Amino acid sequence: MSVEEAFNTLVKHNLTSLPVEKFPDDMDCLTFDYNDLNSYLLLVLNKITVNNAEVTRQCQLGQPVPVGEIVKLTPKNPFYKLPEQENLSTAMMILGSGVHRVAITNQENTKIKGILSQRRLIKYLWDNARSFQNLEHLFQKTLKDLKIGVLDTHAKPTTRQSRIISIQGDELLIMALFKMHTERISSIAVIDHQGNLLGNISVTDVKHITRTSQYPLLQNTCLHFISVILDKRGIEMGKDSFPIFHVYPTSSLARTIAKLVATKAHRLWIVQPSGDTPVDSEKDKRSGKLIGVVSLTDILGLLARHQTEFKQVDPLTARRQRGSIV
Numbered sequence: 461m462s463v464e465e466a467f468n469t470l471v472k473h474n475l476t477s478l479p480v481e482k483f484p485d486d487m488d489c490l491t492f493d494y495n496d497l498n499s500y501l502l503l504v505l506n507k508i509t510v511n512n513a514e515v516t517r518q519c520q521l522g523q524p525v526p527v528g529e530i531v532k533l534t535p536k537n538p539f540y541k542l543p544e545q546e547n548l549s550t551a552m553m554i555l556g557s558g559v560h561r562v563a564i565t566n567q568e569n570t571k572i573k574g575i576l577s578q579r580r581l582i583k584y585l586w587d588n589a590r591s592f593q594n595l596e597h598l599f600q601k602t603l604k605d606l607k608i609g610v611l612d613t614h615a616k617p618t619t620r621q622s623r624i625i626s627i628q629g630d631e632l633l634i635m636a637l638f639k640m641h642t643e644r645i646s647s648i649a650v651i652d653h654q655g656n657l658l659g660n661i662s663v664t665d666v667k668h669i670t671r672t673s674q675y676p677l678l679q680n681t682c683l684h685f686i687s688v689i690l691d692k693r694g695i696e697m698g699k700d701s702f703p704i705f706h707v708y709p710t711s712s713l714a715r716t717i718a719k720l721v722a723t724k725a726h727r728l729w730i731v732q733p734s735g736d737t738p739v740d741s742e743k744d745k746r747s748g749k750l751i752g753v754v755s756l757t758d759i760l761g762l763l764a765r766h767q768t769e770f771k772q773v774d775p776l777t778a779r780r781q782r783g784s785i786v
Contacts, residue, residue, distance in 0.1 A: 462524035463500050464670075466492050471667060477561060477575065480531050485571050490531040491539065491561070494663040495646060498637055500530050501666060505678070507638055535644075542576075543567050549767045555581055556760035560726075578756040583721050585763070595763055599714035606713060608762050609730055609754030624729075624753050626651045629658045629683035633669075636661050636682050649729050649750055650682045657731050657747035659686040660705040668692060706731045706747045707754065713762075716754060727755035 461469075469478060470492075477493040479486075502508045503519040510516060510533050518525045540554050540562040554562055561577040585592060589599065603609055610624060626649040627636050640648050640663055647662040661682060668689065669677050677685055706729045707716050719728055730752030 461527050463492075463497070463527050463530050464524065466527040467497055467667070467670065470494075470497075476577065476579075476664065479563070479572060479575070480528055482528070487541065487565070487570070487572070489539070489572075490528075490536060492527050492531050494666055495641075495644075496527075496530050496534050497670070498641055498663050498666050499534050500525065501670070502637060502641055505634070505675075507634065508641065539563060541565050541569060541572070543569060544573060549764070551576055551581060552760055552764045552767065556757065556762075556764035558757045558761075578760060579720075579724060579726065582717060582756055582759065586717050586721050595766060598762070598766065599717070600712055602710050602712055603707065603716060603730065603754060604709040606762060608758045609752050610758075611709075611730065611752035624649065624750060626750060627661075627682055628653065629686075630681050632679055633661075633682055633685045634678040636685075637666065637678070646726050649753070650686060651750050655749050657706055657729050657750045658683060660725070660729065661685065661689075662725070665689055705729055708733055708748075709751075713759070717759065720756065720759075727753050729753055 466478060466480070470476070477491045479489045480492050481489045499508065500519070503510065503516065504522075506520060512529065512533070515525055515529050515533070517523075537559045540559055542551060542554075542562055542564055543566065544564050545567055551562060555576075555578045559578075561575050563572045564574045564576055565572055585595070589596065598606065625639065625643050625645055627639055629650050629652055636648055636650075640646065640661075646664075647660055649657055650659045650661060652658055659682075665685070668674065668685075677688065704719060705723060705725060707719060709730060709732070716728060719725075729747070729750055731748035732751045733748040
C-alpha cells in the first residue's frame, strides 16, 4: 500500500496509527503514524535525507512510495504485545514508561485483536475513575504537588527529551515540522518573543498540508497555520473552537486529565499566568509564559508508580531510548 493510501485509511477511520503487516497476522509488524507522514512530507520536499536511494528517488519524482519502506525510516519503540487476558496494570506500566501504544493479542499470541494507546487508556481511567479508588486521592492534587511533567529550571537538561521544545510564532511552518522530526516529538509549543504561549502545532496537523496546493502554507508562519487550523476546526465542528492546550502549576491532576481527554492531546503546556489572568479560566485565550510540559507518559507513569508492584516506572526511560534521528 502506498503512503497516500495508508494516510487516507488513517483519516477515514479517524485513527492515529495503523499496523503495517508484511502478511496477514504478521506479529512482528511495525506501525504507521503521523510522525511517519511528517517524515514522508519532509522527504518529498527535500528537507531531509535518508539512507535509501530508491525511496528518495520515488519521493522526489512524485511516485507512490510503499508505506512499508517509510515506517522503517523512523526509529520506533518496540511494538509491545499483551494477551487480552493480561492485567490492566501491566499495560499501564508499559505505557507509563513512554511507549505510546501496545498491541492486544489473542491468548495464543498469534493474532492482533486491537491496539491500546496511551490516550485510550487515560480516557478509560477518567471515564471509570470511581472504579479506581486507590488512585482517586491523586486526582485532587496539583501538578506542583505531584512533581510531574518537565519544568524549565534553566538547568542543563539531563537528556534531549527533558526540556521544553518550542518555536517562535513568526518562524516558518516547515521549520516546526522539521523540528518535530529531529526532536522526535509529536507536538510543539508556539511562543512569542517574550516566551508567552500562543498555541500548539501537532504532528496530526500535517493532514492539512498533504496536497501540493497546500504547500504554500509551509512557507508561511506558524502563527498563520494555527489560525488555519482553528478555521478548519470551526468549519468541521460548526462553531468557534479554541482548544485549551495549557494548564497551570496549580491545576489539579483531575483538571489536567480532563483537558487531555477533551483535546485528545498527548501533552499540555504548563504556563505561568500573568498577574491579570484568572487561574484556570477556560475563557482565557491568553495563556501565559511557557514554563513546562506535562504528557500522557508523565501521568500514566505517576499512576503506575502508585500500583505497588510498579514503583520503578520511569517516564524518561523511553524518551532516552528514542534519542534523536541521525
